[in-house]
Amino acid sequence: MAKHVAVLMGGLSAEREVSLHSGAACAQALRGEGFMVTEVDVDRDVGEKLAALRPDVAFNALHGRFGEDGIVQGILEMLAIPYTHSGVLASALAMRKDRARDVLSAAGVPVARGLTVDRMEAAREHVLPPPYVIKPLDEGSSFGVFIVREDQAYPPQELTRPDWAFGNRLLVESYIAGRELTCAVIGEKAYDVIEIKAADGGWYDYDAKYRKGGSIHILPAELKRNIYQNVQLLSLKAHRALGCRGVSRTDFRYDDRPEGTGELIVLEVNTQPGMTETSLLPEIAAYAGLSFGELVRWMVDDASCDR
Numbered sequence: 001m002a003k004h005v006a007v008l009m010g011g012l013s014a015e016r017e018v019s020l021h022s023g024a025a026c027a028q029a030l031r032g033e034g035f036m037v038t039e040v041d042v043d044r045d046v047g048e049k050l051a052a053l054r055p056d057v058a059f060n061a062l063h064g065r066f067g068e069d070g071i072v073q074g075i076l077e078m079l080a081i082p083y084t085h086s087g088v089l090a091s092a093l094a095m096r097k098d099r100a101r102d103v104l105s106a107a108g109v110p111v112a113r114g115l116t117v118d119r120m121e122a123a124r125e126h127v128l129p130p131p132y133v134i135k136p137l138d139e140g141s142s143f144g145v146f147i148v149r150e151d152q153a154y155p156p157q158e159l160t161r162p163d164w165a166f167g168n169r170l171l172v173e174s175y176i177a178g179r180e181l182t183c184a185v186i187g188e189k190a191y192d193v194i195e196i197k198a199a200d201g202g203w204y205d206y207d208a209k210y211r212k213g214g215s216i217h218i219l220p221a222e223l224k225r226n227i228y229q230n231v232q233l234l235s236l237k238a239h240r241a242l243g244c245r246g247v248s249r250t251d252f253r254y255d256d257r258p259e260g261t262g263e264l265i266v267l268e269v270n271t272q273p274g275m276t277e278t279s280l281l282p283e284i285a286a287y288a289g290l291s292f293g294e295l296v297r298w299m300v301d302d303a304s305c306d307r
Contacts, residue, residue: 002034002035002036003035003036003056003057003300004035004036004037004038004053004054004055004056004057005030005035005036005037005038005055005056005057005058005059005300006037006038006039006040006050006053006055006057006058006059006081007023007026007027007030007037007038007039007040007059007061008023008040008042008046008058008059008060008061008062008067008072009022009023009024009026009027009039009040009041009042009061009062010023010041010042010043010062011042011062011063011064011066011067011072012042012043012044012065012066012067013062013063013064013065013066013067013068013139014064014065014139014143014165014166015063015064015139015143016064018063018274018276019061019062019063019064019067020041021276022061022063022274022275022276022279023039023061023062023275024039025275025276025292026059026061026275026296027039029292029293029295029296030059030293030296030297030300032293033293033296033297035300038053038055040053042062042066042067042072046072046075047075047078047079050075050076050079050081051079054081055081056082057081057082057083057084057300057303058076058081058082058083058084058303059083059084059296059299059300059303060072060073060083060084060085060272061272061275062272063272063274064139064143065095065138065139067272068091068094068095068271068272069091069092069095069096069138070087070088070089070091070092070095073086073087073088073091073307074088076305077305077306080305081305082303082304082305083303083304083305083307084246084299084300084302084303085245085246085247085271085272085299085307086242086243086244086245086246086248086271086272086307087243087245087306087307088307089243090242090243090244090245090271090307091271091272093242093243094242094244094248094268094269094270094271095138095271096137096138097135097137097138097171097268098114098116098137098169098171100242100268100269101114101171103241103242104238104241104242104266104269106241107237107238107240107241108237109234109237109238109241109266110234110263110264110265110266111173111265111266112133112173112174112175112176112253112265112267113128113173113174114128114171114172114173114174115127115128115171115172116137116169116170116171116172117169117170117172118168118169118170119159119160119164119167119168119169119170120159120160120168122134122155122159122170122172123155123156123157123159123160124155125154125155126148126154126155127155127172128172128173128174130148130149130150130151130152130175131147131148131149131150131174131175131177132147132148132172132173132174132175133145133146133147133148133172133173133174133175134146134148134155134156134159134170134171134172135170135171135172135173136166136167136170136171137167137169137170137171138167139166139167143166144164144165144166146158146159147175148175176253176255176263176265177253177255177257177260178253178254178255178256178257178260178263179195179221179253179254179255179256180195180196180197180251180252180253181193181194181195181196181221181223181231181251181252181253181254182194182196182249182250182251182252182280183231183232183234183235183249183250183252183284184235184247184248184249184250184273184280184281184284184285185235185236185239185244185247185248185249185250186246186247186285186290186295186298187246187298187302188236189236190232190233190235190236190239191232191284191285191287191288192219192220192221192284192287192288193219193220193221193223193228193231193232194217194218194219194220194221194280194283194284195217195218195219195221195222195223196215196216196217196218196280197215197216197218198215198216199215199216215278217280217283219283219284219287220287223254227254227256227264230264231252231254231264234250234252234264234266235248235250238250238266238269239269242269242271244269244271245302245307246299246302246303246307247273247281247299248269248270248271248273249269249270249273249280249281249284250266250268250269250270251266251267251268251269251270252264252265252266252267253265253267275296281295282295
């Protein structure tokens with residue numbers, strides 16, 4: 001009898017639409033691999049839904065809060081349903097950017113200079129010398145992110161809006177100029193490195209990430225061999241430092257400009273990388289000879305509790 005896989009998708013975060021696309025793509029591929037698939041649009045009653053379904057495996061295609069931060073992982077542990085991706089602790093750690101920075105730095109992974117501040121404090125004055133980046137502590141897909149340029153006299157006043165939805169504590173980090181790189185870990189192996197460029201020449205924001213043709217991916221990234229290998233080594237080091245399981249994707253900035261610092265900095269570790277047609281993890285896997293169907297099958301085979 002075919003294994004029954006519940007694909008968890010949608011959810012309650014700002015990344016709901018991205019998750020629906022990821023989930024639909026994964027569900028289709030899993031059916032193509034011969035699994036019995038139920039698509040579960042996650043709401044606050046997800047525990048009841050899963051208790052009634054009793055799938056053999058939960059394929060976690062959620063992104064953002066409640067799906068990527070250890071909460072749904074805890075529900076799955078309580079229900080004793082094996083699941084994909086990282087467990088409770090690694091998911092919670094990686095999602096909290098300030099806590100992840102502390103762990104990565106302690107493990108010898110280079111991170112940008114940064115501090116955590118109150119939202120109104122960040123709006124009142126420059127808390128770091130520009131240029132710098134303001135990020136919510138626990139959002140993804142570039143939601144709530146601002147790049148403050150050197151010529152900006154004041155911080156972004158959008159932070160003071162009454163409908164601000166991204167929390168009252170923010171991470172402020174020095175802006176690292178140069179190239180945007182990413183590397184995937186599948187199992188305990190670091191795969192190839194992609195350089196990412198926004199097609200419009202701007203920064204890699206939500207539109208560049210998810211609009212078809214919004215970004216240009218250079219695979220393999222054109223880097224000196226020692227830098228390429230260092231990206232791979234740091235990706236695996238970050239994956240292990242946070243305790244990730246299954247797959248992860250680590251994002252970097254590399255300042256190789258003629259006048260640059262030469263810094264290679266880890267921005268963040270994604271424990272639930274996107275699985276859409278424009279996503280980076282499936283592209284990296286395909287370059288290594290692993291089809292989308294083979295990738296999701298591997299993830300189901302790798303699923304467990306107590307991750």
